[in-house]
Amino acid sequence: MGIRERLSGNEAAAIAMKQINPDVVAAFPITPSTEIPQYFSTFVSNGSVDTEFVAVESEHSAMSACVGAEAAGSRAMTATSANGLSFMWEMIYIASSLRLPIVMSLVNRAVSGPLNIHNDHSDAMGVRDSGWIMLFSENNQEAYDNLIMAHRIAENKDVLLPLMVCQDGFITSHSIENIELIEDDKVKEFVGTYKPEHYLLNDKEPMAIGPLDVQSYLFEHKYQQAQAMRNAKKVIADVAKDFEKMTGRKYSFFEEYKMEDAEIAVVCMNSTAGTAKTVVDDLRNKGVKAGLVKVRVFRPFPTEEIANALGNLKAVAIMDKADSLNGAGGALFEDVTSAMYVNKKQVPAVSYVYGIGGRDVTSNDIHEVYEYLQNVANTGEIDNPYRYVGLRV
Amino acid sequence: MPYNLKEVIANKPSRFTSGHRMCAGCGAPPVARMILRALKPEDHAVIANATGCMEVSTFMYPYTSWTDSYIHTAFENAASTLSGVEAAYKSMKKQGKLPDDKHTKFIAFGGDGGTYDIGIQALSGAMERGHDMVYVCYDNGAYMNTGIQRSSATPKFADTTTSPAGSVIPGKMQSRKDLTEIMEAHHLPYVAQSIAFANFKDLYEKAEKAIYTEGPCFLNVLAPCPRGWGYPTDMLMQINKLAVDTCYWPLYEIIDGKYVINYKPAKKLPVEEFLRPQKRFKHMFKPGNEWMIEEFQKEVDKRWDDLLKLEEMTNK
Numbered sequence: 001m002g003i004r005e006r007l008s009g010n011e012a013a014a015i016a017m018k019q020i021n022p023d024v025v026a027a028f029p030i031t032p033s034t035e036i037p038q039y040f041s042t043f044v045s046n047g048s049v050d051t052e053f054v055a056v057e058s059e060h061s062a063m064s065a066c067v068g069a070e071a072a073g074s075r076a077m078t079a080t081s082a083n084g085l086s087f088m089w090e091m092i093y094i095a096s097s098l099r100l101p102i103v104m105s106l107v108n109r110a111v112s113g114p115l116n117i118h119n120d121h122s123d124a125m126g127v128r129d130s131g132w133i134m135l136f137s138e139n140n141q142e143a144y145d146n147l148i149m150a151h152r153i154a155e156n157k158d159v160l161l162p163l164m165v166c167q168d169g170f171i172t173s174h175s176i177e178n179i180e181l182i183e184d185d186k187v188k189e190f191v192g193t194y195k196p197e198h199y200l201l202n203d204k205e206p207m208a209i210g211p212l213d214v215q216s217y218l219f220e221h222k223y224q225q226a227q228a229m230r231n232a233k234k235v236i237a238d239v240a241k242d243f244e245k246m247t248g249r250k251y252s253f254f255e256e257y258k259m260e261d262a263e264i265a266v267v268c269m270n271s272t273a274g275t276a277k278t279v280v281d282d283l284r285n286k287g288v289k290a291g292l293v294k295v296r297v298f299r300p301f302p303t304e305e306i307a308n309a310l311g312n313l314k315a316v317a318i319m320d321k322a323d324s325l326n327g328a329g330g331a332l333f334e335d336v337t338s339a340m341y342v343n344k345k346q347v348p349a350v351s352y353v354y355g356i357g358g359r360d361v362t363s364n365d366i367h368e369v370y371e372y373l374q375n376v377a378n379t380g381e382i383d384n385p386y387r388y389v390g391l392r393v
Numbered sequence: 394m395p396y397n398l399k400e401v402i403a404n405k406p407s408r409f410t411s412g413h414r415m416c417a418g419c420g421a422p423p424v425a426r427m428i429l430r431a432l433k434p435e436d437h438a439v440i441a442n443a444t445g446c447m448e449v450s451t452f453m454y455p456y457t458s459w460t461d462s463y464i465h466t467a468f469e470n471a472a473s474t475l476s477g478v479e480a481a482y483k484s485m486k487k488q489g490k491l492p493d494d495k496h497t498k499f500i501a502f503g504g505d506g507g508t509y510d511i512g513i514q515a516l517s518g519a520m521e522r523g524h525d526m527v528y529v530c531y532d533n534g535a536y537m538n539t540g541i542q543r544s545s546a547t548p549k550f551a552d553t554t555t556s557p558a559g560s561v562i563p564g565k566m567q568s569r570k571d572l573t574e575i576m577e578a579h580h581l582p583y584v585a586q587s588i589a590f591a592n593f594k595d596l597y598e599k600a601e602k603a604i605y606t607e608g609p610c611f612l613n614v615l616a617p618c619p620r621g622w623g624y625p626t627d628m629l630m631q632i633n634k635l636a637v638d639t640c641y642w643p644l645y646e647i648i649d650g651k652y653v654i655n656y657k658p659a660k661k662l663p664v665e666e667f668l669r670p671q672k673r674f675k676h677m678f679k680p681g682n683e684w685m686i687e688e689f690q691k692e693v694d695k696r697w698d699d700l701l702k703l704e705e706m707t708n709k
Contacts, residue, residue, distance in 0.1 A: 023484040026477060056478060057518030061473035064515065067466050068477025072439070074485055076477065094466050200462040201482055203437035203495050210455035299686035334547040 002180040002247065009172035012140040012179055013079065013105045013165070014039035015149035018049055019187040023074030023194075024322070026054035026065035028084060031117045032169035033107035036079035059084040063091035063102075067081075070100040071209050073199025075151065077102070081169055082109035082123045089127065095162045096131030097225060098209055101154030102162040104132075105147065108270065108321075109169040110357045118358020119169040119271065122322040124298075125331045131225050133163040133232055134299040136269040138255075139281040141179050142296070143167040145249060148182065150241045151191050158231040166298075168271040170358070182247060190318060229300045236297055253302035255294040256286060256309055262291025264373035265310065267336055268319040269295045272354075272361055290370055301335050307343035314377035317369045319352045319389075329353075329386050348376050350385045365390045398592045405430045408438070413458040414450035418626025419532045420616030420633065421447050423589045424596065425502060428529060429461070431600035437461065437497045439482075441475035444468040446538040446618075447531065469511040471501040472519035472528055479524045484536040498604050499514030499526035505546035506536040509572050519607040520579045527603040527610045530572065533618040541621040545570040548641075549692065550685050551673045553621070558676040562686065568692055575649050576611040583610040585646035590633050593642050595655055602646070612626070615642045623672020640697040645704070652704040664693045 004144035007015065014036050017025065025044075027037035037053075044053040054069075056062045069076035069187050080088065085106060095102050110116040111123050125133060133153060135141040146165040154163040167173055182190075198207050213221060233253075240251040255273070258280050259265060267274050283290040293309055310316050318337070320330020327335065329351030339351050352369055355361045368389055376382055408429040415422045425447065432438055438461040442448040448465045451458040466474045466551040473565040479499045486493045503512055517526055535553050544554040549568040552558040556565035573586045583606040585599040596614065603610035617624065617632045624632050637656055638641040641664055644656040665686050668674040677685040 023488070023490075024477060024480045026480070029401070050484060050488050052480040054480045054522065056473060056476075057514060057521070061470060061515050061518055063472035064466060064470035065477030065480065068441070068464060068479075069481040070476040070477075072478040072481035072485075073466055074481035074490075076481070090467055091470070098466070102668045189680070200439045200464060200478055201437075201485065201491060201497060203497065206460060206462040208452055208457040208459055208463040211452045211457070213454045217454050273664075308401075 001184060004180050004336070005179050006176050007140055007179050008174055008176050009140040009143050009167045010035035010107065010174065010249065012144040013147060013167070015181060016144045017077055018043045019182070019184050020075070020077070020191050021049050021150065021188070022051055022077045023065070023068035024052050024054060025078065026062045026077045027078065027080070028056050028059045028062045030059070030084040032109055033079045033081040033084070033105060034175045035173070036105055036107070036387060038248050059087040060091060063088040063095060067095050067098065067100055068103045070102050071098060071200050073196050073201045075194045077104065079105035079107065081107045082111050084125060085123045086111055087155055092118050092130045092132065094210070097221070099160040099225070099228070100162060101151065101160055103105050103147070103150040103154060104162070104164040105143070106166045107169045107173045108166050116357040119171050120321045120356050120358065124164075124166050125322040125324070128299060128331060131161060131229065132299060133161055133236070135163065135165050136296055136298055137165060137167040137172070138271055138273045138294060139172050140177050143172065143248070144179060144181070145243065145251065146185055148190065149239050149243050149251070151194070152242070153232065155194060155236050159228050159235050160191060161225075161228050161232060162335050166270065171271045178260055186246060213216040229230070231266070233302065251296060253305055254309070255296065257292040257294065259277045259291035259293065259309060261289055263289040263314045264316070264370060264377050265291040265293055266317050266319055266366065266369055267293045267295065267310070267311050267332065269298065269332065270321070271325045272319065272321065275361060275363055276366050279363050279370060282363070283370055288370070288374065295332065298332070301339065301362045303339035306336055307340045307345045310340060310347055311345035312345070313347045315348045315373040317350050317352050317373055319354055319369065321355045323353045331379060348380065348382055350376070350382055352387050352389050354389045359390050361390060396594050396598060398594070401430055401552055401597060405434060408432065408460045410458045410460060412456070414453065415446065416619060416626070418629050419446070419599070420533065420618065420629055423593070424529070424531050424614050424616050427589065427593045427596050428500065428600040431597055431604055432498060437495060439464065439475070439478050439497060439499050441478065441499070441501040443471035443501070443503035443508055443512055445504040445560070447502055447504065449538060451485040451532045454491035468507050469516045471503045471507060471512060473515040475499050475501045475526055476519040476524045478520060479526050499524070500604065501526060501528045501529070503530055504537070504610050505530060505532040505534060506544045509546045509570055517579065520576065520581060520611065524609055525607055527612060529612045529614060530703050531614050533616050533621060535580060535621050537616070537618045537621045546572065549689060552676060552678055553673065563676055563682065571696070573613045577614070580650065581604050581611055582608045582649055583646070586613045586642065587644055588615045588637060588642055589630070590632050590637055599646060621673065623675070628670060632667070632670065635662065638662045639664045639667040639693065642666050643697060643700055645700060651707045652700070654700060654704050664677070664690050
């Protein structure tokens with residue numbers, strides 16, 4: 001069962017793309033995702049994929065070419081980071097509104113400025129309401145697995161939305177770890193062939209795409225897009241079930257770590273969850289009922305499920321690797337707390353902003369967060385819900 | 394097939410249908426219609442369109458004027474969007490995912506704003522990558538869709554809403570970018586400048602060459618705008634004729650680097666003949682502003698002379 005390998009996160013993403021064998025890949029170099037198109041163009045040069053690789057002159061053109069290719073009737077993929085995603089921003093919205101199931105590897109990095117090439121989640125947070133399905137990955141294995149599941153979710157007739165698989169720049173993209181790959185033929189069978197209903201290259205049914213959509217129509221079209229995002233929840237769960245059958249690896253909307261009897265918990269995404277798990281183990285050894293929720297499916301946001309998972313805690317900290325600069329707290333914090341409010345779960349909650357611009361996140365930092373939560377759990381008091389950890393002030 | 398307008402129209406029905414919302418007297422629709430007529434009837438086409446007058450007036454949901462497949466995404470990226478479609482075609486064809494016996498051609502349309510300015514990067518990139526497509530710029534010399542703002546294609550002294558002819562600054566103070574030459578610097582197999590003129594022969598033949606020359610080809614077509622230029626709507630074809638007879642807009646093509654001037658007026662008219670019917674140049678005819686017409690004429694002469702030299706040089 002499976003092929004044991006040692007790969008970096010970027011290599012894992014490139015291998016997944018090779019096994020998916022998309023018709024078109026259009027990409028532009030940007031640290032730390034550059035390696036993905038590098039590895040992939042080697043596959044193209046050596047004839048191990050059928051893909052046309054379009055070495056575009058910018059990320060805006062990368063996404064434009066992906067939109068063109070997907071609308072044409074082919075499978076299109078790309079990879080980017082930070083400013084690359086910012087430069088795509090206009091086309092990110094257009095891709096989802098045209099209902100094109102493009103799949104992207106987003107290797108998370110701080111968005112300028114000032115310039116910083118290291119990891120945080122400000123790039124992803126900038127497109128969180130753009131109509132893309134967003135899956136986050138703790139390590140290379142999850143980045144790979146999420147990509148293998150991506151097309152089945154995105155191309156589902158009830159969904160037809162683009163999807164991005166996020167992983168942490170450098171921390172996982174450039175770290176070599178053990179990984180279990182799936183055999184090529186199994187991936188091919190699992191992913192299946194792309195059969196779009198309508199596409200530009202069908203000469204028997206010419207079609208026009210991307211109209212001027214005025215007051216009498218745009219609202220309904222946007223509603224359909226929102227409905228597709230709501231539909232995606234079930235499809236993501238179904239695909240995860242099939243994936244578990246094939247690999248034995250189980251994926252949910254989020255991972256609950258020692259949450260059964262937890263009194264305090266942290267919610268976070270991507271690689272920080274790995275560090276947080278060791279802290280939870282540490283605290284558990286000391287008799288502290290600590291737990292962790294690692295969000296995998298950030299869009300669509302699993303509101304009810306998250307609220308239920310956190311509803312019995314005495315205190316919760318939501319950790320954001322991007323500051324929202326809104327005077328209110330991080331983006332994940334806002335989503336989690338509003339989900340809890342709507343689902344009538346009253347738990348003292350705080351926002352922790354951390355790790356900006358690649359600032360190291362140590363187990364001591366996470367301990368600090370749990371210590372504060374213990375204090376909140378004991379006293380019920382929160383002196384300031386908008387907090388930072390690892391910041392020099 | 395030797396060109397005969399009546400035969401072309403009889404044998405090749407328009408692939409760009411009526412009912413669109415382009416203005417009366419606009420130069421762009423006849424250009425689009427004639428270029429598409431150059432397609433072989435058995436060929437399928439995918440048209441990409443930059444945001445602009447042409448796009449908003451021809452594809453307002455749920456109606457379209459385009460009988461071929463058509464895609465619009467944004468303002469600056471008709472070239473890169475179409476490059477993705479073309480890459481998909483190549484890939485799918487190679488993999489046997491599309492019928493063997495059917496050919497698809499790729500044509501992009503963009504105005505001067507979407508081509509000379511905001512879209513030049515995507516255009517340059519797509520052309521350099523060698524996609525098998527034709528990019529057509531319909532150049533009306535300003536951002537007409539947003540209300541006549543100056544672009545880098547706007548001629549010197551033109552009165553636009555962002556280069557208004559005022560009491561201190563008499564219109565646009567910079568001369569027009571020469572995009573056709575910039576595209577030639579990409580060493581494309583076929584680059585041409587055309588206009589709807591004299592039974593559309595020049596435009597039709599250039600479109601046919603561009604569409605059926607393998608590789609990236611570029612057409613720059615002057616397409617007057619009655620709103621932005623300020624001429625009576627029934628004067629479109631006369632304005633076009635004046636643009637070529639004054640050598641303001643020379644008709645030429647560059648085939649693998651060789652320049653061919655397709656029309657050399659027997660009597661080159663003074664450029665003021667072209668300028669006078671247009672309200673955007675009205676201030677140039679006020680007493681005391683003669684220097685503006687002189688300067689304009691000098692620029693036209695210089696560019697025409699340069700072109701004659703290029704033709705001579707590349708045909709030695």
